Amino acid sequence: MSKNVDFIFDFGSPNAYLSHKLVGEIEERTGATFNYIPCLLGGLFKLTNNQPPMLAFGPVKGKLEYEQLETKRFIEKHKLTKFKFNPHFPVNTLLIMRGLIAAEMSGAKKKYIDLVLKAMWEEGLKMDDPDVVKQALTEGGLDGDDILARTQDPVVKQKLMDNTEAAAARGAFGIPTFYVGDEMFFGKDRLAQVEELL
Numbered sequence: 001m002s003k004n005v006d007f008i009f010d011f012g013s014p015n016a017y018l019s020h021k022l023v024g025e026i027e028e029r030t031g032a033t034f035n036y037i038p039c040l041l042g043g044l045f046k047l048t049n050n051q052p053p054m055l056a057f058g059p060v061k062g063k064l065e066y067e068q069l070e071t072k073r074f075i076e077k078h079k080l081t082k083f084k085f086n087p088h089f090p091v092n093t094l095l096i097m098r099g100l101i102a103a104e105m106s107g108a109k110k111k112y113i114d115l116v117l118k119a120m121w122e123e124g125l126k127m128d129d130p131d132v133v134k135q136a137l138t139e140g141g142l143d144g145d146d147i148l149a150r151t152q153d154p155v156v157k158q159k160l161m162d163n164t165e166a167a168a169a170r171g172a173f174g175i176p177t178f179y180v181g182d183e184m185f186f187g188k189d190r191l192a193q194v195e196e197l198l
C-alpha cells in the first residue's frame with residue numbers, strides 16, 4: 001500500500017483547514033507523506049456540476065444546522081480552538097491558489113500553506129485582497145511582492161488549471177479529497193479511514 005496521500009486542496013474550504021491541522025499527527029503515526037495538490041475549488045465545482053454546501057443543502061430542512069454541529073464536534077474532539085469562521089466567506093481563492101503554485105515552485109510550499117491557512121481560518125483576513133495577502137506573507141517571512149508578481153506568470157496559471165482538471169478527471173468533486181493509491185476519500189471525517197488504510 002502506498003505511503004503517500006494526495007490531498008486535493010484549496011484554502012477556501014474550512015474543512016481543508018481542519019484536515020490540515022491533523023495531517024502532521026497522521027504522518028507521524030503512519031510514516032506517510034501528504035502531498036498537497038493545489039486545485040481551484042470553484043473550477044472543480046464547475047467541472048463536476050457540484051455546488052457549495054450552502055447552495056446544495058440550503059433548501060434541505062435541518063441539513064446545514066447538522067453540518068455545523070458536526071463541525072463543532074470535530075473541532076472539540078481535536079481541540080482546534082484557533083479556528084474562526086472567516087467573516088469574508090466565501091473568499092475568492094484564485095490569487096492565493098496561484099500563489100501556492102508559485103510558492104511550490106520556489107520551495108516554500110509548506111510555509112506558504114501554514115501562513116495562508118492561519119490568515120484565512122484563524123485571523124479572519126480578507127485573503128482575496130492583494131494588499132492583505134502581501135502583508136500576511138511578508139510578515140510571515142516570505143517575499144510577498146515576488147509571490148504576488150508570479151501569480152501572473154502563465155506557467156503558474158496553467159499549472160493550477162491543469163491540477164484542477166486532473167483532479168476532476170480522477171473523480172474529485174470537492175475539497176478536501178484524499179487519495180491513497182487509487183482509493184478516494186472525501187471530507188475531513190474520512191481522515192480516520194485514510195489512516196486506517198495507511
